Amino acid sequence: MTRILAIIRVTVYQLVGRRRSIGLLVLAAAPALIMLLVGYNTSESEALEFFRTGALPLVLGVTTPIISIILGSGSLGDERSAKTISYLALRPIRREVIAAAKLGAAWLASFLVAGMGALLTAAALGLTAGSWGELFGLMVATAITSLGFVAVMQVVGYITDRAVVIGLAYLLIWEGIVTGAADQVATTSIWRMGASAYAGIVAGDHWGEAFGLEAQVVRDLRDLLSGVAPGAFGAAAKVLGIAIVSVFVLGYLMRDRDLVS
Amino acid sequence: MTTSPAFVASPTIEVNEVSKWFGQKVAVSNVSCSFGPGITGLLGPNGAGKTTLLRMMAGLSRPSRGDLRVLGTNPRRDTAVFQKVGLVPEDDAVYTFLTGRAFVEYGATLAGVRNPSSAAAHAITAVGMDDAADRNIEGYSKGMRQRIKVAGALVNDPEVLYLDEPLNGADPVQRVRLIELFHRLAGEGRTVVVSSHVLEEVEKMANRVIAMVDGRLAAAGDSAAIRAAFTDIPYRVRIEADTPRQLGSALLEQDVIRSVEVLDGTLHVQTQDLGELGRLLPGLAQSLDIRLTMMQPEDLSLESVFRYLVHGR
Numbered sequence: 001m002t003r004i005l006a007i008i009r010v011t012v013y014q015l016v017g018r019r020r021s022i023g024l025l026v027l028a029a030a031p032a033l034i035m036l037l038v039g040y041n042t043s044e045s046e047a048l049e050f051f052r053t054g055a056l057p058l059v060l061g062v063t064t065p066i067i068s069i070i071l072g073s074g075s076l077g078d079e080r081s082a083k084t085i086s087y088l089a090l091r092p093i094r095r096e097v098i099a100a101a102k103l104g105a106a107w108l109a110s111f112l113v114a115g116m117g118a119l120l121t122a123a124a125l126g127l128t129a130g131s132w133g134e135l136f137g138l139m140v141a142t143a144i145t146s147l148g149f150v151a152v153m154q155v156v157g158y159i160t161d162r163a164v165v166i167g168l169a170y171l172l173i174w175e176g177i178v179t180g181a182a183d184q185v186a187t188t189s190i191w192r193m194g195a196s197a198y199a200g201i202v203a204g205d206h207w208g209e210a211f212g213l214e215a216q217v218v219r220d221l222r223d224l225l226s227g228v229a230p231g232a233f234g235a236a237a238k239v240l241g242i243a244i245v246s247v248f249v250l251g252y253l254m255r256d257r258d259l260v261s
Numbered sequence: 262m263t264t265s266p267a268f269v270a271s272p273t274i275e276v277n278e279v280s281k282w283f284g285q286k287v288a289v290s291n292v293s294c295s296f297g298p299g300i301t302g303l304l305g306p307n308g309a310g311k312t313t314l315l316r317m318m319a320g321l322s323r324p325s326r327g328d329l330r331v332l333g334t335n336p337r338r339d340t341a342v343f344q345k346v347g348l349v350p351e352d353d354a355v356y357t358f359l360t361g362r363a364f365v366e367y368g369a370t371l372a373g374v375r376n377p378s379s380a381a382a383h384a385i386t387a388v389g390m391d392d393a394a395d396r397n398i399e400g401y402s403k404g405m406r407q408r409i410k411v412a413g414a415l416v417n418d419p420e421v422l423y424l425d426e427p428l429n430g431a432d433p434v435q436r437v438r439l440i441e442l443f444h445r446l447a448g449e450g451r452t453v454v455v456s457s458h459v460l461e462e463v464e465k466m467a468n469r470v471i472a473m474v475d476g477r478l479a480a481a482g483d484s485a486a487i488r489a490a491f492t493d494i495p496y497r498v499r500i501e502a503d504t505p506r507q508l509g510s511a512l513l514e515q516d517v518i519r520s521v522e523v524l525d526g527t528l529h530v531q532t533q534d535l536g537e538l539g540r541l542l543p544g545l546a547q548s549l550d551i552r553l554t555m556m557q558p559e560d561l562s563l564e565s566v567f568r569y570l571v572h573g574r
Binding site: 002003006007010013014017082083084085086087088089090091092093094095255256257258259260261 | 316319321322337338344355356358359368370371372373413
C-alpha cells in the first residue's frame with residue numbers, strides 16, 4: 001500500500017505541479033464563467049435549462065474530456081518520454097499494480113482540475129438561479145467521465161507519443177459526431193456515461209416513473225443522451241469496467257513491450 | 262564449463278544467443294556471454310549495442326531472440342528479481358521536481374526497503390550528496406544528477422548493479438570517488454556491469470572487459486588483454502615536414518614502421534606502435550635537420566579500433 005501511495009503522490013505532483021495545470025484550470029473554469037454570464041441575464045428556469053443543455057455538455061463533453069485526455073496520456077506517457085519509467089518499473093512491483101496506481105493518480109489529478117471547474121459551474125448556477133441540487137450530480141458525473149477518459153488515454157499515452165492528438169480526434173469524431181448521430185453506439189460514449197449518471201442522480205426517485213412519466217431532467221437531456229438510459233450505478237459500472245480493462249492491458253503491455261525505446 | 266573469456270565460472274547474469282532488432286536495424290546480434298561478481302566493463306563505441314544489451318539485462322526491453330537470465334530468473338517475467346537489481350541509466354532519468362532525497366526515498370519505497378529514509382540517507386552519503394540532497398534536482402549539475410541516480414540505484418542494496426556511462430558529467434574528483442565506490446561495491450561480492458565508450462575509463466574500473474561493436478561481441482577478457490589487442494592494430498599517421506621524402510626514407514629503416522607513402526607532399530606512415538613512433542620521430546627529424554610541422558593519427562577513434570578487431574580492417 002505504501003508503494004501505491006508513493007506512486008500516486010509522485011504522479012499527481014508530476015501531472016498537476018506544472019505550468020500546464022494553470023492552463024487546464026482556466027479551461028476547467030470556462031463553463032462556470034459562461035454559466036455566470038447567462039445566469040445573471042435570464043430567469044431561474046431558463047438558467048437551469050441552459051445549465052442542463054449548455055453548461056453541462058460543455059463540462060462533461062468538452063472540458064473534462066480534454067483535461068482527462070491530457071493528464072491521462074501523461075501519467076505513463078511522460079515517464080516514457082522522460083525515461084524515468086526505468087526508475088519506476090525496475091522495482092519488485094507487479095505491472096498491474098503500477099498501472100492501477102498510475103490510473104488512480106491520473107484520475108485524482110484530472111478530477112482535481114476538472115472537478116474544480118464542475119464545482120464552479122454548479123456554484124454559478126446556484127448563485128444565479130438559486131438551484132444547488134445539481135451540484136452533487138455534476139460532481140459524480142465529472143468523476144465518472146474523467147475516470148473513463150483517463151483509463152482509455154493512459155493506454156494510448158503508453159503506446160504513442162501522439163496520444164493527446166489522437167485523444168482529441170477521438171473526442172471530436174467519435175464522442176462528438178458519431179455517437180451523437182447514431183443512437184446504436186451512443187452507449188459507448190464516455191461523456192454520455194457521465195451525463196447519464198448526472199441525469200440518474202438529479203431525477204432521483206421521481207414518482208412519475210411509476211406512471212411512465214419522465215423526470216424533467218431526463219426530458220432536458222434526451223437529445224444529449226442519445227438513447228443512453230439515465231443511471232449513476234450503470235454508468236459507474238461501465239467506467240469501472242473500462243478502468244479494469246485498462247489496468248490489465250497496461251500490465252500486459254509493460255511486460256510485453258519495451259519499457260524504453 | 263566453457264573456457265571462453267566471454268563467460269565466467271559463477272555467473273549471476275547469463276546472456277545466451279541474444280539478439281535485438283528494431284525494424285530493419287539490428288542493435289544486438291547473437292551475443293552470448295556471462296557476468297559474475299566484480300566489475301565487468303561493457304566497452305564499445307557509440308551505437309555498438311551496449312545500452313541495448315544493458316537494457317535487456319536490466320529487463321527494460323525484451324530480446325527479439327535468445328534467452329537472458331539474471332540471478333537465475335527472467336527479469337521480464339519475474340519482477341521479484343528487481344529487489345536485488347539496480348540501474349543507473351545513461352539518460353537523464355530523474356524526477357526534476359523532487360529533491361534528491363525525495364527521489365532516492367521514492368526508489369527505496371518502491372523497492373520495498375524496510376526503512377526508506379535511513380536507506381536513502383545511507384545511499385546519499387555513499388555518493389557524497391549530503392549537502393545538496395534537500396535541493397530540487399532541477400537545479401543540479403549533470404554530475405550531481407549522475408550521482409543522485411547512482412544513489413537511487415544503490416538504495417535497495419542491489420546484488421547486481423548496471424551502470425550505463427556512470428561517469429558522464431562527473432568532475433575528476435567525483436570520478437575518483439565514484440570509481441572507488443564501484444570498487445567497494447564489487448569488493449563486497451556484487452556484480453557490477455559498467456558500460457562505457459572510453460577505454461581508459463573502463464580500465465580504471467573493470468578488471469574484465471567485454472567489447473562490442475556493430476551489435477556483436479568483439480573481444481572479451483581482462484583489461485590487459487584488451488589493451489594488448491589494441492596495440493597490435495596498425496595505425497595510419499599523417500606527418501608534415503619540409504622534406505617528406507627524406508624523412509620517409511629514414512622512417513622506413515625503423516622497425517616500428519610498416520609502410521610509408523608520400524601523397525601531395527604529405528607523409529602517410531603506417532605503424533604498429535604509435536607511442537614508439539611518437540618517441541623516435543622528433544630525434545630522427547633533428548638528426549636529419551628536418552623541420553616537422555605536424556604529426557597526427559589519421560583515424561584513432563575507438564570505432565576504428567573496434568572495427569579493426571571485428572573485421573580486420
